[in-house]
Amino acid sequence: MAQHLRQSLGDVDQALVHALQIAPRASWARIGTALGLDAVTVARRWQRLAEAGAAWISCHPAPALADSGQGCLAFVEVDCAPGHLPDVARALAAVPHVAALSQASGDRDLLLNVMARDLASLTRWTTGDLAALEGVRAVRTHLAARVHTEASRWRLRALSREQVALLTADEPQRRTATPAFPLTALDQRLIAALSVDGRAGYRTLAEQCGVSPDTVRRHVRRLFAADLLHARCEVARSLSDWPVGVTLWGRVPAARLGEVAQRVTGMREVRLCATVLSRHNLHLVAWVRSLDDAQRFEIRLAERAPDLTVTDRAVALWPMKLSGHLLDEDGYRIGATPLALWDEEGVSGPT
Template identity: 70%
Template sequence: MSGPAPLPAPYALDDVDQALVHALQIAPRADWTRIGSVLGLDAVTVARRWNRLTEAGAAWISCHPAPVLAAAGQGLLAFVEVDCANGSLLDVARALAALPHVTAVEHVSGDGDLLVTVLAPDLVALTHWVTRGLGSMPGISATRTHLASTVYTEGSRWRLRALDRGQIARLADGEPARGEVPVFPLTDLDHDLIAVLSVDGRATYRALAESSGASPDTVRRRLGRLFAAGMLQTRCEVARPLSEWPVAVVYWGRVAAGALESVSRLVTGVREVRLCAGVTGRHNLLVVAWVKSLADAQRFEVRLNERAPGLEITDRAVVLWLMKVSGHLLDERGYRIGAVPFDVRAAARTAPTER
């Protein structure tokens, strides 16, 4: 895989970079004039700053279907553990990362080799892909599939926390309200728009119109409805080496069924938590956290147990290489080097490799 050259090391985001990323985490599609007014900078300066970060693969904005779609029966989220034969891990990971319905690929420590996040239209499509896709892929020795029942929090809600309360409020006040429109069936146009936005969450209405064949006004109205229904989530990411939390840790846990909701609320309130989801199988909770170091991972687990004593950690793994996240491809250091346009429908019609 090739892509932009990463920023030179050692490098750190300065105060303006951090403020810009935080602003875009709150208002990912806000125009530069609005962003600049909150940061006390002119539009040209913030646009130039953002271009520098994106060209270096240090930060990017993506878009993906929201969990509300799965709750409405329009999608299914699954986490698949993949064991690879000796010498095949990199080939398998690259093949999986190239698939438009695989949103994340993580090389992890522990018993499994890869943790893969998959979106599918329904259970039939997921089964089709697991049996005919993964089942026919050379280099895979075993898989274990965990279905997500509820997503309590995910990456689009995570914040860098570089702005003050006043700046946060000004940005949040300008964002459209979510959940005001009922969830509705996705159309081919919606899928086309999601594919473009998954690569560039700040794509203009004109660019979206050119790619989809619809008029800019139609695109604007459609996106407005999608966001108003809370069906899309746009997120601004930063390369992990440039954040204060460069180490990602995956925790599998078990909670009494009657306490799952209350325990999950406690877990999602922890700053380091990037993902908390109820899952099926021998574990019923999956937690992904960003921490400051390997030693901090152990301290974090202690703090997590103190905050949520009803959670029993049954397994844990460190992410050795986050190869793909939210559709974007990363190098070994965590910098963006490309993206794969997202298409949830692909799980029902394609397989990675046919023998």
């Protein structure tokens, strides 16, 4: 069965993945209703996909967390000494605050998405632990000023409009009236646990975190209601119609940056768009159909946002880690490193 999954993803499985991208923690009964299947069937199909590493659900800190003054995000380029790339990549894949890691083409060997408590801790890690890692030759850091869109909003688009409407009708809207709040130590542990299994139930999470299911339910619901945590369903990229990942850096006149970012986020291929503070001021990640389509994507990008000048580009040769999940060369999940923004000593108490 795993071999079959490596060749194709059927219509029903594509619809299931799309449904879970919309409502990652919805009950199987609700997912089944939207797909016209019973709950047992959709649960069994999901288990088969997950066991094959073809699809998975994780959770990650949302941009609103950084907006509230808790944490920051950086895109880091790493150059490796000849012959050291595999060892450096393995070491970085095990780091809890390295959320994403790819071997990349162009003028860098590795691309990292790094989370940190603040600029000071980010600086200590990049100039200390990272720079001192054997085999690391150079490090360049691009600080994210604002994340305009990220991959939890990306969709496979296998469902009809009616099915999408059915799933979104009961799905809580982001940016509710619940204000951001300081994360507790328990919130941190819950984020780490949910980053590995975004569909983990309250009882399972309670056992992992050493508290009651009611306490877990209250904390998890509050995290999602305040838009501090996003769940997302991912699919092995080789099973989608978008198997090639590209990263683009660009420059936009400062006065036009917000409008250009808004235009770019509306493109289907775009999974991440962030304004950055570096020699570039816009950072994009997109999934495209082929290497040739990567060039066509740039043409479409120029038509949609003529004020944007692409200054550098890279192709993900091997996306090794995505939102904490470890991937093989074909993009299948083979494990996970729980995400962690910072040590628990740096957050408030457990209640």
